[in-house]
Amino acid sequence: MTHTLEPSFLQQTAAPELPAPRGPLSAAVVEALRDGPLRPVDAAGADPYGDDLQLALHCLYELHYRGFAGVDAEREWDPELLGLRRELERVFLAGLRADVEPGGDDPADVTAQVDALLVEPVGPGVRGLSHHLQREGTLEQLREYVAHRSIYHLKEADPQAWAIPRLSGAAKAGLVTVEHDEYGSGRPERMHALLFAEMMTELGLSDAYGAYVEHVPGETLAEVNLMSLCGLHRSLRGASVGQFAMVELTSSPGSERLVRGMRRLGCGPASIRFYDEHVEADAVHEQVVRRGVLAPLLEAEPELAADVVFGIRASLYLGERMGDRLLGCWDRGESSLRLPLEADRP
Secondary structure: OOOOOOHHHHOOOOOOOOOOOOOHHHHHHHHHHHHOOOOOOOOOOOOOOOHHHHHHHHHHHHOOOOOOOOOOHHHHHOHHHHHHHHHHHHHHHHHHHHHOOOOOOOHHHHHHHHHHHOOOOOOOOOOOHHHHHHHOOOHHHHHHHHHHHHHHHOOOOHHHHOOHHHOOHHHHHHHHHHHHHHOOOOOHHHOHHHHHHHHHHHOOOOOOOOOOOOOOOHHHHHHHHHHHHHHOOHHHHHHHHHHHHHHHHHHHHHHHHHHHHHHHOOOOHHHHHHHHHHHHHHHHHHHHHHHHHHHHHHHHOHHHHHHHHHHHHHHHHHHHHHHHHHHHHHHOOOOOOOOOOOOOOO
């Protein structure tokens, strides 16, 4: 089958609009980006996973990606905004370190954690987003799930790319090998972000970058914010690699379940193509990450073992919180989104 290049997504350059605030922290950030000065705001005591803090962090991180319409690109390095971002990051990290079991300093702990990731739970009682969508999810729930995932997948691999200059030697080469695949191995029509955009279009969703930030809750933003947090701090490079490893090591089985669910729901080829690509690609990436990234990294810097484990466990923890949010809403017959999706249908 010849793959048709979709120039609409590849040629998108417009920055998204600033979202509506969800509390005092995000209000201070949004107002500052609109008008200039940052008013004093206290992050102490804020919910580390709440909508307000996570949206504020999202807006500050997005200055390092596409930015926002009408916001001067120079605000990326505004010292007041960077200072507030650091305060928010401390609250977020403190929450994660309190809720996530720490790892040991032995590289063997990383091996044990990775081995645990590769064991798939089985049985009819297993519950998870991909299991639900495979067996009983509705088309509307699938569309909601894709809207949630768009916050990351429309910039897939970008947060992990920050880790490249922070690594060296074989670990750097291994990470770049996987990233090269994520960006289509030199073929723009095979970029994973484009494949995701094509799926969104076929499902009747907007493929515009950042289109669903207003729709998703803090649980969804937190997953992506962790990627940016770890990628933008050299001190967290081990955690960045751990988060990267968790995604690559666990993606293939879940993607296969989503493919089955989409076929059950009668989705078209563009919808299935994205996850079908990840069934094969991430199975290969699993080996590259284990042998080409983790092994040489820990051989060169064994002191990063605890950070790698933290990155894996923190990513799992936030993923479980997001999954609980979506499944809980669906069990109650409610939407998992803050705002309804467009009325369009595939």
